[in-house]
Amino acid sequence: MQVTETLNTGLKREIQVVVPAKDMEARLLERLQDAKGKVRINGFRPGKVPVNHLRKVYGKSVMAEVVNEILSNSTGSIIKERGEKAAMQPEVKMTEDESEAEKILAGQADFEFSIAYEVIPPIEIQDVSGISVTREVYDVPESEIDEQAMRVAESARTYTPKDGKAETGDRVTMDYVGKVDGEPFEGGADSGANIVIGSNQFIPGFEDQLVGAKAGDEKVVEVTFPEQYQAAHLAGKAATFDVKVSEIASPEAIELNDEVAKSLGLDSLERLREIIKGQLESQFGTVTRQKVKRQLLDALDETYKFEAPSKLVEAEFTNIWNQVTRDLESAGKTFTDEDTTEEEARAEYQRLAERRVRLGLVLAEIGDKAGVQVSDEEMQRALMETVRRYPGQEQQVYDFYRKNPAALAEFRAPLFEEKVVDHLMTLINVTDKKVSKEELLADDEADEAKAEAASEKEAAPKKKAAPKKKAKAAESEAVAEDGAE
Template sequence: MQVKETTAEGLKRVIEVVVPASDLEARLQTRLHEAKDQARIKGFRPGKVPVAHLRKMYGRSMMAEIVNQILNDTPRTVIADRNERSAMRPEIEMTEDEGEAEKVLSGKEDFRFKISYEMLPTIELKDTAGIKVERPVVEIPDDEVEEQVKRIAENARSFEPVEEAAKDGDRVTIDFVGKIAGEAFDGGSAADQALVLGSKSFIPGFEDQLVGATAGEERAVTVSFPEDYGAENLAGKEAVFDVTVKAVARPVEQELDDEVAKKLGIESLERLRTVVREQIESQYGMATRQKVKRQLLDALDKDYDFDLPEKLVQAEFDNIWAQVTRELEQAGKSFEDEETTEEKAREEYMTLARRRVRLGLVLSEMGEKAGVQISDEEMQRALFEQIRRFPGQEQQIYEFYQKNPEALASLRAPLYEEKVVDWLLTKIDVTDKTVTKEELMKEDEEPVALAS
């Protein structure tokens, strides 16, 4: 096999490979002799089939298998021998001329093809000891915990029937049928639906129009679905609901005590407070993590500048752009609504794609040098978590990931990224800073995650 580099521009490489016809013939002869001892062909005793007969019957298909094997194995071997790493799957270019292809398969001509790829750049890691970040921390006051406990306790509140007009806080039991332009629509009807007035669990304006209703009363409730409503066939449309109020119940006064906690499945009020505090801490903790990670990535972004594999950047941009345009479409908005233009948005998201690829490569190199690993157990947890998102399709989703290494790699990437960040946070200067919850929860302009 002859291997020759024909292009070396930046990170781009094109390698020309020539497999002599004599090499192809030698491989074919090996296969034919292996098949000779196993072939079962009518008219011949086992192991006595002439090689010439086997070649006549199966030579072309065997040669096609040999060619495919060469195409599968050679790129990986060639790139490894050059001590290079391909950023994406190498592209193969070979003749499309049927005549030439037939000569190769018949063993009369050398097999020529080209391997095109972009190398991963060589990254010289810099010392991270000088990086400093502030970890924003929120002190959770007892009154915030107590407010959340009271809100949760509302779920355990009892109601008793009343023969009075419904008011905010009361629970009404209703039947309803929703219509648009006089026609009932799917999902717009229900029977014996319990609704606490003022809970804002229905379309804006629906609950307000039931205040003052009494048991047995029928009302026509007119509302408009929000413009960003999830169901596109209903978004922004006016609907009339024919509502029958079947019962009105008023909340019973309750003391915040152990009995309330037990109704919620928790052994005591004190334990309920502890659980609520832990939930709030977890919520704030995730936000803290994102803020710290953003500062760390910003610091790394300033430290590194190197050539990027353009196809890797383009693939990242395509992922970002698909998400952006999908979200705009779902919201029924345009770039002009976001006070920008498509051209400007493309420039901004291409810059973001370059940042993500650059930081992704830096973190990958750091992780490799630090020996960061993702265990099989961690991958299994990530896979099962993904499968849980598709109830009823678990087996199909599992098989999809098992058969698609690239899809499985997409689950591994964010796990690896977070473990490298964890390792980095032990190597840099991190100081705590007390902030308000409003400061902590303020969203960054761009998403932090590198993985797509």
């Protein structure tokens, strides 16, 4: 086998490989000789089939197997022998000329093919002990836990039907049909719907017009959908809702006690408060970690400057761009609505893709040198967390991942990345800083103000959901799988 480098520019490599016809012939004869004692052909005793006859019958198919074996085994070994690591699956090219291919399969011509790939650049691990980050910490006060407990208890609040007019805080049970330009619209009707006046669950202005309604009343509610409403075809449009009220009910008082906790399936009020405290601390802790991680990634981004493999960048950009355009389409917006142009947006996301790939390779190298491993138990735990997000379909989702190793392997990259971040956090300087909730969430709220609208939902007159953040605002920017394979 003759191996010749034909291209070595930047990270791009191309190798020309020639397997002489005599070597191909030798491999073919070896396989045929091995098959001689195994095949059964009418007219010949077992093990007595002449090799020439075997070649006449099976020669081309066996040579095709030889070709595939060479392509499968030599590509990786050649790159490894060169001391290189391909950024992505190498591109292998061979002749497409049928007559040449026939000669190769007949053992009458050399087998030639080329291997094109990009290498992962060598990364020299830098000392990180000089990196300093500030970890913002918010201590959840007891008052916030009680406030959240009261909101949770609202789900257990009971209502008593009453005669008379609806007031703020009352629950109204009704049927409604929404119309735009006099025509009902999809998702704008419901029967037996419950709404608590003042809860702000419906679009602005809807609940206010129910004040004073009585059981049996029929009325027309006039509203205008918000300009940023998630259903783009309704955003900013005037609408009417034909409402028929069937019941008015007044709320019973709520007192936080063990009975309320038990109505929620818990043993005691203390247990309810423990659960709420844990959830709040987890939520704010996630924000804290992401902000610290962002500082760390920014520092690494300043430290490591090298050319990233263009194919990896291209793949990452495609993923980001597809998400951005889907979000824009879902929100019924254009780049102009976001005070930018498509060209400017492409340039911005191209820079983000390059950063993600470069940081992914850096984290992969750091993790590899530090011996970071993702255990089977951690993979299983990640799988189960994903399965739980599909209630009613748990078994199907579980079976899908268990039967698709490639899909299951996708869990490894984010787990690996977080473990590398944990490792780095033990090496850098971390200063804790107590902050208010507003300070902790300040950046997130700024991102939220610039975020895309959430995916379009059914156009029931509900309050607009919180929009999804742009790809550029995503906290976890590094893509460890780029170099962790």
